[in-house]
Amino acid sequence: MNANRSTSLYSSIYAYNGYKRYQWVANQARKLPENTRILDVGAGRGRYRELFTHCAYRAHDFGQEPGTIGSYTQLDYESDIISIPVPDESFDAILCTEVLEHVPEPIKAVHELARILRPNGTLLLSAPLGSFLHQEPYHFYGGYTPYWYEKFLPEAGFTIQSIDANGGFFRLFGQESMRFSALIDPRRTSRSGLLWVGLTLLWIVTLPWMRVLLPLLGVFLDRLRLEHAATAGYHVVAVKK
Structure with a gap:
């Protein structure tokens, strides 16, 4: 077993939360055609950038206190998530992982994602059901259940294709x-x-x-x-x- 496979096996057992989320994003990235215009909203350090080399990848974050939150990837847009400075229907796909818990107004955020996404565009979204406090003081919510998505995503103009648990009890x-x-x-x-x-x-x-x-x-x-x-x-x- 080579080093990469050993690392992957270890991570899949002992760091499964981030590992499984990364694999999910990777699987979704492979489904996107070349030159797909995708915006990584709340990109942070740009962990997923490498998965979208076949796409027109752009990164967004709110850019506050990088010393507290961690260093950022190169950002194309720096703004509040509820007012991203791009025209309507600018992107074919949006990635937004583990961000909504850090947003004061997550419902408005989802509506903003709908605004900048073209019709039939894809939204890839994740948020924790529960977590320890992190990235303080920008941690406002937890408990994003399937019912939250089922209520608020359709209200913002989305049709849900799948909601999958990242592991069980x-x-x-x-x-x-x-x-x-x-x-x-x-x-x-x-x-x-x-x-x-x-x-x-x-x-x-x-x-x-x-x-x-x-x-x-x-x-x-x-x-x-x-x-x-x-x-x-x-x-x-x-x-x-």
Whole structure:
């Protein structure tokens, strides 16, 4: 097994949320014809730019406090998401992943995406069902359910083609078990004495389960599709009417 395949296998188990989202975007990108005009809204560091080399890719973000949020890719447009400075129907496709939780007015944002997308254009959208606070103070919402998309996307003029969960309960539980292990890592605390000893013992005893076995078990249990009401988030494909 080469290094790339080993890395992909590791990521698919132990960093599945971002990995599966990247694979979903890659699959959708392959469906787009050459020279498709696509806007990556909230592009951030431009993680997906490399997937759209066959397209006329443009990047947008609001460009605030890059030191806090992380460095940006080269931006073609810098603005609030509810007022992107382009004419109506400027793009054939729009990509907007893990952005809506950082937007004060997400419903207005969806309407703006509809404005700049041509009829029959494709919207690729994702947002978390739940997450820890991140990119603070620009984190306003969580809990984007299928019902949110089913209500507000049609109101903005979209027809939904698919809404797919990014893993189910067991994958999510495996992800959070790794977070649990990281949070109780005794190297994270300046405490000493018996409390530190107890924490260290707990961390050592649970480490194989929390960091290795539970995430791996989650891969197999998730295939049974016993529970998908708990998920990292949803991947949505919609078309403008």
